[in-house]
Amino acid sequence: MATNVIMPQMGESIFEGTVTRWLKKVGDPVKRDEPLFEISTDKVDSEIPSPSSGVLTNILVPEGQTVQVNTVVAVLDGEGTAAATLAAPESVTTPVPLAKPAAAPPPPAQPVPGAEPAALGAPPEDIRSSPLVRRMAREYKIDLGRIKGTGLGNRITKQDIENYLSSAGVKVLPAAALQPPAPLTPAVKPAAAPPSPARPSTAPQTLVTPPPAPVAPTLPGGRVTIEPMSPMRRQISEHMVMSKRTSAHVNTVFEVDVTPIVKLREKEQENFLRTNGVKLTFTAFLVKAVADTLREFPILNSSVEGNNIVYKKDINVGVVQSGTFTITNPGIFGSLFGTPIINQPQVAILGVGSITKRPVVIEDDAIAIRSMIILSLSFDHRVVDGAVADQFMAALKKRLENWKSL
Amino acid sequence: MATTTYLEAIRQGLWEEMERDPDVFLMGEDIGSYGGAFKVTAGMLEHFGEKRVIDTPISEEAIVGAGIGAAVMGMRPVLEMQFMDFIACAFNQIVNYAAKMHFRWGQAVPLVIRGPSGGGVHGGPYHSQNPEAYFAHTPGLKVVQPATAYDAKGLIKAAIRDNNPVIFLEHKFLYRRIKEEIPEGDYVVPLGVARVAREGKHLSIITYGAMLYVALDAAKQLEHEEIDVEVIDLRTLSPLDEDCILNSVKKTNKIILLHEDTRTLGLGAELASIISEKAFEYLDGPLIRITAPDSPVPYSPPLEEAYLPGVGQVMDAARRLAAY
Numbered sequence: 001m002a003t004n005v006i007m008p009q010m011g012e013s014i015f016e017g018t019v020t021r022w023l024k025k026v027g028d029p030v031k032r033d034e035p036l037f038e039i040s041t042d043k044v045d046s047e048i049p050s051p052s053s054g055v056l057t058n059i060l061v062p063e064g065q066t067v068q069v070n071t072v073v074a075v076l077d078g079e080g081t082a083a084a085t086l087a088a089p090e091s092v093t094t095p096v097p098l099a100k101p102a103a104a105p106p107p108p109a110q111p112v113p114g115a116e117p118a119a120l121g122a123p124p125e126d127i128r129s130s131p132l133v134r135r136m137a138r139e140y141k142i143d144l145g146r147i148k149g150t151g152l153g154n155r156i157t158k159q160d161i162e163n164y165l166s167s168a169g170v171k172v173l174p175a176a177a178l179q180p181p182a183p184l185t186p187a188v189k190p191a192a193a194p195p196s197p198a199r200p201s202t203a204p205q206t207l208v209t210p211p212p213a214p215v216a217p218t219l220p221g222g223r224v225t226i227e228p229m230s231p232m233r234r235q236i237s238e239h240m241v242m243s244k245r246t247s248a249h250v251n252t253v254f255e256v257d258v259t260p261i262v263k264l265r266e267k268e269q270e271n272f273l274r275t276n277g278v279k280l281t282f283t284a285f286l287v288k289a290v291a292d293t294l295r296e297f298p299i300l301n302s303s304v305e306g307n308n309i310v311y312k313k314d315i316n317v318g319v320v321q322s323g324t325f326t327i328t329n330p331g332i333f334g335s336l337f338g339t340p341i342i343n344q345p346q347v348a349i350l351g352v353g354s355i356t357k358r359p360v361v362i363e364d365d366a367i368a369i370r371s372m373i374i375l376s377l378s379f380d381h382r383v384v385d386g387a388v389a390d391q392f393m394a395a396l397k398k399r400l401e402n403w404k405s406l
Numbered sequence: 407m408a409t410t411t412y413l414e415a416i417r418q419g420l421w422e423e424m425e426r427d428p429d430v431f432l433m434g435e436d437i438g439s440y441g442g443a444f445k446v447t448a449g450m451l452e453h454f455g456e457k458r459v460i461d462t463p464i465s466e467e468a469i470v471g472a473g474i475g476a477a478v479m480g481m482r483p484v485l486e487m488q489f490m491d492f493i494a495c496a497f498n499q500i501v502n503y504a505a506k507m508h509f510r511w512g513q514a515v516p517l518v519i520r521g522p523s524g525g526g527v528h529g530g531p532y533h534s535q536n537p538e539a540y541f542a543h544t545p546g547l548k549v550v551q552p553a554t555a556y557d558a559k560g561l562i563k564a565a566i567r568d569n570n571p572v573i574f575l576e577h578k579f580l581y582r583r584i585k586e587e588i589p590e591g592d593y594v595v596p597l598g599v600a601r602v603a604r605e606g607k608h609l610s611i612i613t614y615g616a617m618l619y620v621a622l623d624a625a626k627q628l629e630h631e632e633i634d635v636e637v638i639d640l641r642t643l644s645p646l647d648e649d650c651i652l653n654s655v656k657k658t659n660k661i662i663l664l665h666e667d668t669r670t671l672g673l674g675a676e677l678a679s680i681i682s683e684k685a686f687e688y689l690d691g692p693l694i695r696i697t698a699p700d701s702p703v704p705y706s707p708p709l710e711e712a713y714l715p716g717v718g719q720v721m722d723a724a725r726r727l728a729a730y
Contacts, residue, residue, distance in 0.1 A: 132659050152726070
């Protein structure tokens with residue numbers, strides 16, 4: 001059963017007192033009349049004895065605080081009882097001061113100021129501890145209210161729990177052996193700096209699909225030199241195979257007479273360079289003709305997403321990279337024509353052969369020397385029909401052969 | 407085994423890697439005929455020649471830019487910043503190029519940028535800084551700071567052999583003060599692995615660099631007060647060895663985070679967050695940071711002494727935490 005300890009009245013005209021020192025800590029056993037705390041009033045400093053025997057379960061007024069006479073400053077708990085209920089005012093014991101008081105204070109009949117029911121009996125959430133201590137209490141099913149805290153501000157520490165457990169004969173596991181708490185945050189792998197082998201200086205192998213057929217690796221030395229692919233080469237390699245896997249490549253090849261363009265270019269190029277600061281190239285004619293022809297055949301300017309065909313309203317003719325349609329130039333080294341691989345996710349790519357002067361049969365069975373070029377279109381037969389591809393090429397051919405002026 | 411200074415250990419590591427791998431070469435200001443401001447590269451020009459020990463103009467950005475280019479072409483450059491304070495001049499090259507190439511196009515940049523950092527030698531605000539937090543914050547870089555001669559040699563070798571850009575912070579206060587016996591010849595200390603420098607059971611001090619010795623000194627003195635302190639030397643600041651850190655938290659349950667760098671958003675802040683996220687229920691007290699204050703390193707010796715975290719400060723915090 002709980003007993004309230006109050007601030008005694010140390011003389012007639014004294015209305016308040018200051019707790020200068022607690023002589024017991026929460027959890028300490030005390031005997032009746034054992035000195036419990038020291039006070040200081042306007043008239044006298046004195047040691048106050050405990051009003052009864054029990055365990056000091058709660059200190060309500062810390063050292064240095066001044067409170068009115070009859071304020072409950074602490075709660076004692078008799079042996080073996082829970083300090084859960086507020087004692088009735090009658091049970092409040094007024095200690096008999098040891099020092100020479102002017103008069104013994106009368107037992108208070110008025111309600112005790114400052115004695116809030118919630119402040120008594122120390123429910124567990126009021127006990128100061130730590131995340132570890134609370135977890136250990138959970139794991140070992142300990143009521144923290146039964147443990148005496150020896151940490152700062154009577155905080156219950158890990159050591160207190162361990163002492164309590166060993167006094168109860170329980171084997172204490174190291175904290176690390178307790179059940180790990182569920183993580184609150186998803187495990188975030190550090191994105192940085194993948195671990196990498198000492199040599200050679202290659203990046204991790206995540207970009208490249210391994211070759212499908214098992215091939216016995218070639219060993220270094222002898223008649224070979226082995227060089228790891230550069231990261232860019234590996235990406236090209238992957239992209240090429242991926243494109244072949246993705247699209248149903250079909251090729252169609254057209255021969256185009258570009259004599260008018262060659263002549264126009266010869267005539268205009270000096271003037272063009274002077275006016276524009278850049279050279280007038282054949283590629284410029286080609287890009288213009290392709291862009292105009294794509295407008296007539298939007299399917300060749302599309303891409304495939306799942307079961308959808310995505311028509312692009314913008315026409316971007318990529319000469320080296322990125323666009324909605326690509327022109328590539330195998331003719332630069334003299335190739336007649338190539339069969340290029342489609343640049344995904346586009347659906348067609350135009351290969352341009354070299355411009356070559358050749359004897360050509362023209363109107364009226366005459367033979368003339370003309371500037372000829374071979375254009376080859378690789379198209380994705382999943383979405384582009386052969387007829388459409390050929391119509392596109394025929395339209396492109398017509399445009400190029402009938403070029404009139406800049 | 408031979409008694410070797412921290413500085414000599416770094417020199418040995420560089421020398422051995424130069425001998426081992428012809429792709430390794432050095433660039434920096436006055437590293438050739440002068441042998442470097444602190445003589446880390448003394449004798450290297452004479453031995454390896456001017457193609458592999460290259461004196462540069464005073465331009466950290468040019469040094470690092472050229473180094474990145476060489477690394478991309480398959481070389482393994484080791485670049486000296488005469489003082490790590492001046493690495494700021496090369497920040498753009500490091501953060502926007504070296505650190506990002508792997509993410510952008512899978513290009514490895516096997517590059518080491520090394521040099522002296524840290525205070526305690528009355529170097530003032532431009533020759534005493536600890537720039538680790540900028541780089542630990544940057545994805546794609548590794549950041550290393552050895553505290554012992556043994557680790558200095560083993561870590562510089564690991565840094566040179568690593569395929570990522572590594573910021574290798576040498577603590578100039580330790581250069582000639584730390585001497586210990588280290589094995590002769592080749593050995594490597596792996597990056598990303600911390601070390602329990604001292605076992606203890608009441609609380610742990612997690613630290614690195616010159617602060618390791620402050621922590622060990624405090625731990626020694628606290629023995630008389632029956633406070634048993636564990637000390638963790640991080641060695642690599644990015645990536646952090648979370649296993650080692652969390653194991654120590656789970657063991658002692660009370661943690662002090664000690665570093666010489668300034669306080670706000672320093673390594674201590676990150677460590678505290680990691681511990682709080684991943685080991686909250688193992689904590690038996692608050693996470694306590696002991697750091698330099700948020701101010702430049704003062705030039706005046708008494709002010710610098712007050713500025714740097716000291717043994718007394720660590721002991722006070724340890725006593726409070728032990729009693730908590």
